[in-house]
Amino acid sequence: TQLLEQSPQFLSIQEGENLTVYCNSSSVFSSLQWYRQEPGEGPVLLVTVVTGGEVKKLKRLTFQFGDARKDSSLHITAAQPGDTGLYLCAGAHQAGTALIFGKGTTLSVSS
Amino acid sequence: ETGVTQSPTHLIKTRGQQVTLRCSSQSGHNTVSWYQQALGQGPQFIFQYYREEENGRGNFPPRFSGLQFPNYSSELNVNALELDDSALYLCASSLGGSYNSPLHFGNGTRLTVT
Numbered sequence: 001t002q003l004l005e006q007s008p009q010f011l012s013i014q015e016g017e018n019l020t021v022y023c024n025s026s027s028v029f030s031s032l033q034w035y036r037q038e039p040g041e042g043p044v045l046l047v048t049v050v051t052g053g054e055v056k057k058l059k060r061l062t063f064q065f066g067d068a069r070k071d072s073s074l075h076i077t078a079a080q081p082g083d084t085g086l087y088l089c090a091g092a093h094q095a096g097t098a099l100i101f102g103k104g105t106t107l108s109v110s111s
Numbered sequence: 112e113t114g115v116t117q118s119p120t121h122l123i124k125t126r127g128q129q130v131t132l133r134c135s136s137q138s139g140h141n142t143v144s145w146y147q148q149a150l151g152q153g154p155q156f157i158f159q160y161y162r163e164e165e166n167g168r169g170n171f172p173p174r175f176s177g178l179q180f181p182n183y184s185s186e187l188n189v190n191a192l193e194l195d196d197s198a199l200y201l202c203a204s205s206l207g208g209s210y211n212s213p214l215h216f217g218n219g220t221r222l223t224v225t
Contacts (some may be wrong), residue, residue, distance in 0.1 A: 043216050092209075
């Protein structure tokens, strides 16, 4: 079973701090997606990365795909209370298996 | 553009009963995937339907079954409900039947089995 491990599981920080969330696997992924889920809602896609070493930015969020396409990170600069939520990474294998989700990182940003 | 809608939003059932959950896909999407999300966990893949055919299945028993209709809406049926089936059931639509395609999720159905 291919697993995606996310760390940390929980993160509680103050507004203005920086943070990094990690997503790791022993398997190679053809693409990796990051989602954010707020209470009572479904996950919402933030970004898809497909090329090893790829870096994508979405305002204060920076996403990186590892060179070997086995890991990814999400860095948030100057976190705001609106960033609070569950951050999920999800990977797809070239073999065509289903999109696999990690357990997520629950982020709480207080003002 | 109409997003993914799921019904009902909440449901309470008794162990042993059967339940049907419904999902309308986003306009233009022909693929529907169903996920189970237990409290504090990431979504677990149940199955995917592409052009009315099952296009992949996760590690769930046969009592979890589904359908996709010509308009690409979908149903998830669960028979002989167990307490562990209590979870948020998420439907997601996408294009083309590929597992690399980004998923557009509904807000889920919260199922409680007592």
